[in-house]
Amino acid sequence: MPRPSRLRDQDKPDRLQLLRILWRSLPELWQSSPLLVSLLGLTALLGGVIPAVTLLISKWAVDGVGEVASGGQANLALLALAWAGAALLGQLAGIARAVLQGYAADNFTVQTSRRLMDKMNDLTGLEVLEDPRFHDDIQILQMGAPRRPLNLTSTIFGVFGTLVSLLSVGGVLLTIGWWVPLVVIAGMIPLTLTQMRLYELGWSMTIQNTQASRELNYFQKAALNQQFAKEIRLYGLMPYLTREYTERTLDYQRTMRGVRNKQLLGVLPAQVLALAVTAGVFAYAVWQAQLGLLTAGAVVLVIGALAQVRGDLWSLSDSLGVGSEHLHWFGKYYEFLDAVPQVAAPAQPQPLPQRFDLTLDKVTFGYQGHAPVIEDLSLRIPEGQTVAIVGENGAGKSTLIKLLLRFYDPSAGRILLGGVGEETDLRDLSPDEWRSQVAAVFQDYARFEWTVRENVLLGVPEDPERLRYAADASGLSAMLPRLENGLNTRIGQAYGGVDLSGGQWQKLVTARALYRRARVLILDEPTAALDPRSEAEVFAAFAELARGRTALLVTHRLGSVRMADRIVVMRAGRVTEDGTHEELVARGGEYAELWALQAAQYGSGGAA
Ligand SMILES: Nc1ncnc2c1ncn2[C@@H]1O[C@H](COP(=O)(O)OP(=O)(O)OP(=O)(O)O)[C@@H](O)[C@H]1O
Numbered sequence: 001m002p003r004p005s006r007l008r009d010q011d012k013p014d015r016l017q018l019l020r021i022l023w024r025s026l027p028e029l030w031q032s033s034p035l036l037v038s039l040l041g042l043t044a045l046l047g048g049v050i051p052a053v054t055l056l057i058s059k060w061a062v063d064g065v066g067e068v069a070s071g072g073q074a075n076l077a078l079l080a081l082a083w084a085g086a087a088l089l090g091q092l093a094g095i096a097r098a099v100l101q102g103y104a105a106d107n108f109t110v111q112t113s114r115r116l117m118d119k120m121n122d123l124t125g126l127e128v129l130e131d132p133r134f135h136d137d138i139q140i141l142q143m144g145a146p147r148r149p150l151n152l153t154s155t156i157f158g159v160f161g162t163l164v165s166l167l168s169v170g171g172v173l174l175t176i177g178w179w180v181p182l183v184v185i186a187g188m189i190p191l192t193l194t195q196m197r198l199y200e201l202g203w204s205m206t207i208q209n210t211q212a213s214r215e216l217n218y219f220q221k222a223a224l225n226q227q228f229a230k231e232i233r234l235y236g237l238m239p240y241l242t243r244e245y246t247e248r249t250l251d252y253q254r255t256m257r258g259v260r261n262k263q264l265l266g267v268l269p270a271q272v273l274a275l276a277v278t279a280g281v282f283a284y285a286v287w288q289a290q291l292g293l294l295t296a297g298a299v300v301l302v303i304g305a306l307a308q309v310r311g312d313l314w315s316l317s318d319s320l321g322v323g324s325e326h327l328h329w330f331g332k333y334y335e336f337l338d339a340v341p342q343v344a345a346p347a348q349p350q351p352l353p354q355r356f357d358l359t360l361d362k363v364t365f366g367y368q369g370h371a372p373v374i375e376d377l378s379l380r381i382p383e384g385q386t387v388a389i390v391g392e393n394g395a396g397k398s399t400l401i402k403l404l405l406r407f408y409d410p411s412a413g414r415i416l417l418g419g420v421g422e423e424t425d426l427r428d429l430s431p432d433e434w435r436s437q438v439a440a441v442f443q444d445y446a447r448f449e450w451t452v453r454e455n456v457l458l459g460v461p462e463d464p465e466r467l468r469y470a471a472d473a474s475g476l477s478a479m480l481p482r483l484e485n486g487l488n489t490r491i492g493q494a495y496g497g498v499d500l501s502g503g504q505w506q507k508l509v510t511a512r513a514l515y516r517r518a519r520v521l522i523l524d525e526p527t528a529a530l531d532p533r534s535e536a537e538v539f540a541a542f543a544e545l546a547r548g549r550t551a552l553l554v555t556h557r558l559g560s561v562r563m564a565d566r567i568v569v570m571r572a573g574r575v576t577e578d579g580t581h582e583e584l585v586a587r588g589g590e591y592a593e594l595w596a597l598q599a600a601q602y603g604s605g606g607a608a
Pocket residue numbers: 130367368370373391392393394395396397398399400
């Protein structure tokens with residue numbers, strides 16, 4: 001993903017760029033349903049020529065009436081039938097187009113959304129998701145994904161049909177004078193351009209206001225969200241939220257109202273010009289008829305054609321204006337699809353090494369725009385070892401875990417996987433393959449509003465024996481009888497499900513990690529919300545599961561780290577102590593101090 005500053009630069013693509021976007025979207029639309037799109041093109045073509053055909057028939061009919069009145073001959077009945085046939089065909093083409101358009105747009109929508117999701121999957125790192133401006137782009141893409149493909153499809157075929165109609169009616173007007181269609185169209189061009197410019201203005205306002213609208217919506221969301229209800233009531237936050245929401249909304253509406261008014265008033269002069277031109281041509285046709293140079297049928301043709309051209313050009317300017325908004329959205333969409341992530345999967349990934357020793361070699365890392373939080377850190381974790389990582393808040397423990405999972409790449413140094421002589425840089429492995437070998441419970445784990453079972457399996461096929469083992473070992477089994485439908489209990493009030501307590505959730509996500517057949521197990525603060533008995537149970541399960549595999553445990557509960565083979569103490573992004581519990585206590589450093597403190601709290605006197 002490019003840095004968001006690049007995204008900003010492209011917020012207002014010029015017309016040429018819009019054409020390029022259109023050029024790229026056409027084959028995509030075609031690929032989504034070739035047959036439907038071809039038929040759609042045919043119906044638009046048919047619908048486009050019908051107005052010209054109807055006008056010609058009208059001309060012949062009026063002239064025919066004149067002929068008959070002056071004693072001549074004309075097959076008026078046939079002409080009437082032809083007129084009705086053409087009108088019916090036009091109606092049928094319109095209905096067929098609407099139906100086909102619905103089907104084609106459905107396919108195009110699914111294809112577009114799938115590509116968005118696939119791309120999100122390709123963004124293997126987390127760095128992009130942490131930039132506030134990235135949220136704006138995602139919000140625009142997310143909001144537009146269900147409707148922009150349909151809008152663009154209908155605009156493309158609308159514009160195509162209108163162009164066909166303009167060309168054919170313009171061709172009919174040629175019979176009055178070669179300059180007539182040229183003058184009519186030239187008179188309408190300012191209207192078309194003004195309309196398009198104003199739509200573009202509308203789009204750039206949408207972009208500029210996304211951050212503002214996101215923020216104001218956040219105030220409303222906070223006010224109505226159950227998650228914040230306790231603090232809002234306790235601290236009397238509601239008046240503040242209401243005030244902020246109202247002021248920001250009024251501000252936002254003022255800005256948007258300005259744009260809307262400008263849009264409406266801005267088209268007025270161009271509309272007057274267009275009207276003047278058509279009125280001029282109309283007057284010319286009447287004058288020519290008075291001179292006997294045009295037949296009555298030709299005057300009817302001119303009147304009808306002018307109305308048609310006016311209607312067509314109006315709808316063309318409207319479609320091009322709205323269409324440019326859809327194309328802007330597609331511009332963002334392609335920008336997202338083309339984004340090159342900082343954490344990228346290698347083109348030719350190395351196979352996973354035999355041994356899973358982990359080596360951090362002089363690793364330095366800082367979050368985007370921030371000072372390093374891991375500095376020149378070297379650490380070797382042989383396969384099979386259970387390592388507890390402890391240290392004060394903000395020491396960099398969770399960051400270290402995120403680096404090991406390759407959610408970020410170090411800015412300096414390397415992280416290697418493999419035994420001596422076969423070490424491979426994590427950057428040379430397929431992130432998916434590497435992560436499939438790791439089970440992890442994060443501090444801020446995902447709470448999916450699915451069933452308990454789905455929350456444990458997370459898309460992995462069910463193995464009943466393993467599921468039972470994971471549920472038993474994590475303590476999940478013990479809480480199931482209290483849930484209405486056991487493993488099939490739906491979680492989340494939004495879908496009529498139940499709410500789980502923090503501790504219950506923690507057991508569930510521990511089961512999630514235990515269910516995976518992973519060679520590396522990572523638990524980041526797995527027991528923070530657990531009662532002492534559950535904590536002891538989870539650690540017993542962890543110790544059991546950790547046997548024979550690499551296990552990393554980040555925790556502040558020192559009582560539970562004694563069972564680790566080794567304890568690593570971190571401070572300000574560096575490893576300051578490294579050894580067994582006994583060694584570190586004997587050493588009398590930070591660990592010994594923390595241990596004594598916690599032991600004193602539990603009243604055991606701090607003895608090792
Ligand atoms: N996504 C982020 N963007 C910017 N800074 C971050 C981000 N995540 C963490 N930090 C910062 O990095 C530093 C290390 O954070 P980290 O979460 O690794 O610490 P920790 O040792 O796990 O702390 P704790 O014990 O409180 O969980 C902190 O100063 C934190 O503010």
